[in-house]
Ligand SMILES: NC(=O)C1=CN([C@@H]2O[C@H](COP(=O)(O)OP(=O)(O)OC[C@H]3O[C@@H](n4cnc5c(N)ncnc54)[C@H](OP(=O)(O)O)[C@@H]3O)[C@@H](O)[C@H]2O)C=CC1
């Protein structure tokens with residue numbers, strides 16, 4: 001399979017690099033990472049030890065692929081959608097592995113070529129040309145609206161050929177919402193309280209996290225997804241326990257003074273809830289507080305547009 005990875009940062013370089021062991025892969029990212037990969041290949045350390053030689057580029061013009069994986073941060077989704085739907089690029093299928101609800105934006109630009117995806121691998125970019133796998137997880141792919149899918153099965157088989165743990169899932173709407181509900185509970189709370197995930201097992205942080213997760217599950221049900229508040233809270237407790245020693249990605253972003261994905265996680269819960277006439281006060285407060293911090297640090301686009 002010819003695979004293009006749009007957004008060769010931590011996750012994109014890890015997944016793309018592992019896929020390059022078996023498939024023709026082009027990583028689309030930024031210099032100096034892209035330049036180093038061209039000169040010396042990509043080194044993968046941590047849970048894997050590999051040195052691979054994918055193609056690397058800074059632009060998509062002139063590229064074609066059977067599958068494009070979208071691995072930019074959620075706030076860069078509009079740019080990814082615009083690039084991948086441009087005239088100079090020829091892509092059959094697109095699959096996001098991002099956190100947050102981004103597929104709608106991709107589908108608006110790219111139509112029914114878009115599959116939903118989730119990834120629970122852990123990745124860190126350590127240096128240009130070097131990525132570390134900090135946790136072996138699993139990738140799930142499937143149709144945005146759910147259901148059996150030959151094309152998702154083909155993608156999952158291609159991932160497995162390259163040694164990645166990957167399944168096609170006919171229940172992606174529920175899987176996406178459960179992941180969103182867990183991220184809505186953990187990420188912003190841990191970032192604002194400056195605590196590792198394990199601290200969310202105890203009150204009062206656990207209560208705030210559970211309220212955010214329960215609100216997300218209520219919105220999911222309004223969207224027609226079969227996710228009970230009890231199931232979502234059980235998933236939250238499981239992930240808090242399994243990742244107790246982790247700093248969530250949002251806590252890491254705040255520590256590094258980087259923009260966060262709060263709009264695509266807690267903000268998305270608020271926006272979708274509003275469409276159904278549902279109040280989501282905990283998610284709204286979390287999104288507003290992190291938004292205020294991002295604004296004060298000059299991390300948001302000046303015009304206030306959520307997508308830069
Ligand atoms: N890292 C992880 O372990 C996991 C991450 N995820 C999700 O995956 C997504 C990506 O996360 P992560 O890999 O950590 O993020 P990174 O910031 O490391 O990677 C994104 C990369 O895309 C680049 N990029 C953005 N826009 C463009 C563009 N127009 N052209 C070329 N390159 C571009 C960024 O460059 P620049 O920074 O210069 O803009 C950056 O290098 C997020 O949604 C995250 O939540 C999910 C599971 C695990």
Ligand SMILES: CC(C)(CO)C(=O)C(=O)O
Nearest residue numbers: 186243246247248249250
């Ligand atoms: C599962 C969890 C909360 C692990 O830290 C995560 O996805 C993140 O940090 O973004």
